[in-house]
Amino acid sequence: MEEILADTVDQTVFENENMYRQIIEYSVDPIVIHRNYKILYINQSGTRFFKGLKEEIVGTCVLDVFQEEDKPIIMERNRQAMAGTEPLDVIEETITKFDGTKVEVELYCHPVIFGDKKAIQTVFRDVTVRKDTEKLLNHQEKLASIGQIAAGIAHEIKNPLTSVKGFLRLLKESYTHPYLDVMDAELEKALDTLKNLLQVSKPDLQEEKVVSINFCKELSSLMLLFQERLYNVEVELDLRDSEITIFGKKNLFLKAFFNLIKNALEAIEEKGKITILHYHKDGWIHIKVSDTGVGVPKDKLKMLGTPFFSSKSDGTGLGLTQVFTTINEHGGNITVESVVGQGTTFHIQLPVKQ
Ligand SMILES: Nc1ncnc2c1ncn2[C@@H]1O[C@H](COP(=O)(O)OP(=O)(O)OP(=O)(O)O)[C@@H](O)[C@H]1O
Numbered sequence: 434m435e436e437i438l439a440d441t442v443d444q445t446v447f448e449n450e451n452m453y454r455q456i457i458e459y460s461v462d463p464i465v466i467h468r469n470y471k472i473l474y475i476n477q478s479g480t481r482f483f484k485g486l487k488e489e490i491v492g493t494c495v496l497d498v499f500q501e502e503d504k505p506i507i508m509e510r511n512r513q514a515m516a517g518t519e520p521l522d523v524i525e526e527t528i529t530k531f532d533g534t535k536v537e538v539e540l541y542c543h544p545v546i547f548g549d550k551k552a553i554q555t556v557f558r559d560v561t562v563r564k565d566t567e568k569l570l571n572h573q574e575k576l577a578s579i580g581q582i583a584a585g586i587a588h589e590i591k592n593p594l595t596s597v598k599g600f601l602r603l604l605k606e607s608y609t610h611p612y613l614d615v616m617d618a619e620l621e622k623a624l625d626t627l628k629n630l631l632q633v634s635k636p637d638l639q640e641e642k643v644v645s646i647n648f649c650k651e652l653s654s655l656m657l658l659f660q661e662r663l664y665n666v667e668v669e670l671d672l673r674d675s676e677i678t679i680f681g682k683k684n685l686f687l688k689a690f691f692n693l694i695k696n697a698l699e700a701i702e703e704k705g706k707i708t709i710l711h712y713h714k715d716g717w718i719h720i721k722v723s724d725t726g727v728g729v730p731k732d733k734l735k736m737l738g739t740p741f742f743s744s745k746s747d748g749t750g751l752g753l754t755q756v757f758t759t760i761n762e763h764g765g766n767i768t769v770e771s772v773v774g775q776g777t778t779f780h781i782q783l784p785v786k787q
């Protein structure tokens with residue numbers, strides 16, 4: 434009887450261990466168990482995450498995946514984990530995978546018993562997406578607060594300027610003077626800038642109706658507006674999947690593409706080429722506006738889209754803000770690739786179903 438009982442107990446222990454093994458092996462989180470820095474075990478998610486084979490990874494030193502400057506912290510944490518029984522505080526580190534790519538991770542370390550001896554179980558959680566979202570939110574918050582301040586100022590200035598413009602028009606009815614025309618034109622420019630500023634800082638206020646838009650048609654017509662500026666610039670329109678339409682605010686889009694094409698033209702100093710590519714893939718419309726212009730230095734790339742960022746003496750720095758706001762408002766994405774001296778490509782993706 435006792436023998437049978439002992440057997441049952443052993444069987445339960447065995448089943449528990451087996452279950453535990455399976456939970457770890459098939460966990461969605463990458464898990465590594467190590468002792469004295471030597472990796473004793475890695476689960477399936479782990480091998481996928483580290484981009485290596487199990488037999489390649491087991492036996493290697495866990496410290497190798499960390500940056501040189503972070504190794505002392507990791508060693509100290511290993512010491513703490515081996516000395517205690519509690520999980521350690523979660524920390525963030527950059528690690529290098531077996532294929533050489535770097536990624537930011539959160540580390541969850543817990544002392545465990547592995548093969549009768551104490552070891553450390555480390556869970557690696559990829560935080561790249563969360564970090565990117567945080568950066569984006571930060572950027573958008575910054576944009577929003579700059580936008581709010583700017584919109585307030587614009588609103589205050591717009592009203593008196595509009596009345597000055599009205600009186601100037603009245604004056605022009607009774608007097609003729611060349612200065613009056615210059616003043617009128619300059620005022621028009623200032624009011625235009627304010628209108629743009631209000632538009633980008635409070636895009637929700639744009640009471641434009643949502644309509645069906647065929648970008649191939651709109652982009653072809655838009656290019657006609659630039660006819661007179663195209664003598665030194667070759668334009669290639671590669672408009673595929675021309676039957677595709679999406680719903681959105683057409684004037685906002687026209688203005689956004691106008692701004693992109695204007696920037697592309699301004700980036701070309703003498704001769705050059707602008708290519709506009711349109712295609713449909715997996716439920717998204719892709720539009721790429723490329724130029725062979727001066728390009729954007731790497732450190733300036735992240736400034737693109739920030740209100741008032743401009744390298745031009747007469748630029749307002751609101752063009753790209755309008756572009757980014759419009760694309761975001763329609764649930765799309767925009768990325769920029771640029772090489773100084775070679776050119777720039779703006780890649781826009783818009784969901785077909787919104
Ligand atoms: N295609 C491009 N090639 C190189 N630099 C670019 C390109 N597009 C934008 N930039 C850079 O980004 C800056 C901001 O562009 P944005 O359109 O917002 O303002 P701007 O062109 O300077 O002024 P505005 O649009 O009011 O004329 C530009 O001044 C330029 O330095």
Ligand SMILES: [Mg+2]
Pocket residue numbers: 692695696748752753
């Ligand atoms: Mg511009």
